[in-house]
Amino acid sequence: MQSGQLTSEVFGFWLHPKSQMGLSAAAPLWGAPGLLLTIALHLALSLSPAQAWAPVHRDYCVLGAGPAGLQMAYFLQRAGRDYMVFERAPGPGSFFMRYPRHRKLISINKRYTGKTNAEFNLRHDWNSLLSHDPRLLFRHYSDAYYPDASDMVRYLSDFAERLGLQVLYNTTIAHVTLNKDRGAWNGHYFILTDHRGQAYQCR
Numbered sequence: 001m002q003s004g005q006l007t008s009e010v011f012g013f014w015l016h017p018k019s020q021m022g023l024s025a026a027a028p029l030w031g032a033p034g035l036l037l038t039i040a041l042h043l044a045l046s047l048s049p050a051q052a053w054a055p056v057h058r059d060y061c062v063l064g065a066g067p068a069g070l071q072m073a074y075f076l077q078r079a080g081r082d083y084m085v086f087e088r089a090p091g092p093g094s095f096f097m098r099y100p101r102h103r104k105l106i107s108i109n110k111r112y113t114g115k116t117n118a119e120f121n122l123r124h125d126w127n128s129l130l131s132h133d134p135r136l137l138f139r140h141y142s143d144a145y146y147p148d149a150s151d152m153v154r155y156l157s158d159f160a161e162r163l164g165l166q167v168l169y170n171t172t173i174a175h176v177t178l179n180k181d182r183g184a185w186n187g188h189y190f191i192l193t194d195h196r197g198q199a200y201q202c203r
């Protein structure tokens with residue numbers, strides 16, 4: 001059997017006789033390595049991505065490393081929970097990398113309130129997230145009353161890094177399903193599948 005004919009059978013499609021002739025004529029180029037590559041490609045393409053990797057379990061899955069996702073991650077981490085944040089961008093706060101276009105935040109950074117009460121001051125600081133680390137107050141990132149959006153990106157990046165939050169960057173969640181499962185405490189798991197086909201099973 002010509003290797004060209006075998007190739008068309010492996011793929012399960014019909015080739016126009018002319019193109020088969022072309023393949024036969026090119027047979028010396030296909031040889032054993034070409035055939036092995038073809039079979040490997042066929043197997044890789046026929047396996048759906050979700051089948052390719054077993055799901056990774058995380059008790060808590062957080063979608064997005066914006067301010068909300070990072071704040072959630074902080075409290076999950078402090079509570080010693082098993083969690084993971086998924087973020088499609090290469091870093092946190094991707095919204096503020098692009099918006100607002102004019103680059104001035106409308107959330108105020110009022111550094112001088114005339115008071116020493118931390119709770120009172122926090123109410124006048126609209127950009128800080130909550131944490132136990134006083135270095136992670138937005139006042140240390142900008143003097144401006146209406147700060148630049150890139151200072152927010154820098155702030156969120158430090159927040160995630162200094163606190164050691166578990167964020168998987170460059171990971172787009174492409175698909176979310178709810179799977180019924182008696183093993184789960186509430187009768188179901190969420191299955192998050194990323195763009196590479198890796199599935200995450202989450203409570």
Ligand SMILES: Cc1cc2nc3c(=O)[nH]c(=O)nc-3n(C[C@H](O)[C@H](O)[C@H](O)COP(=O)(O)OP(=O)(O)OC[C@H]3O[C@@H](n4cnc5c(N)ncnc54)[C@H](O)[C@@H]3O)c2cc1C
Pocket residue numbers: 063064065066067068069086087088089092093094095096099100101104105106107126127171172173174
């Ligand atoms: C024009 C404009 C100006 C604004 N100006 C201000 C301002 O000055 N100050 C202020 O406090 N707020 C401002 N906001 C509001 C601001 O957007 C929110 O305060 C803030 O971004 C909300 O945070 P979040 O974490 O909920 O969402 P986001 O910041 O939107 O974060 C969501 C994250 O999820 C990621 N994500 C989304 N889908 C997926 C997926 N499928 N897989 C993986 N990752 C994913 C995104 O990449 C993103 O990083 C403004 C909003 C707009 C529209």
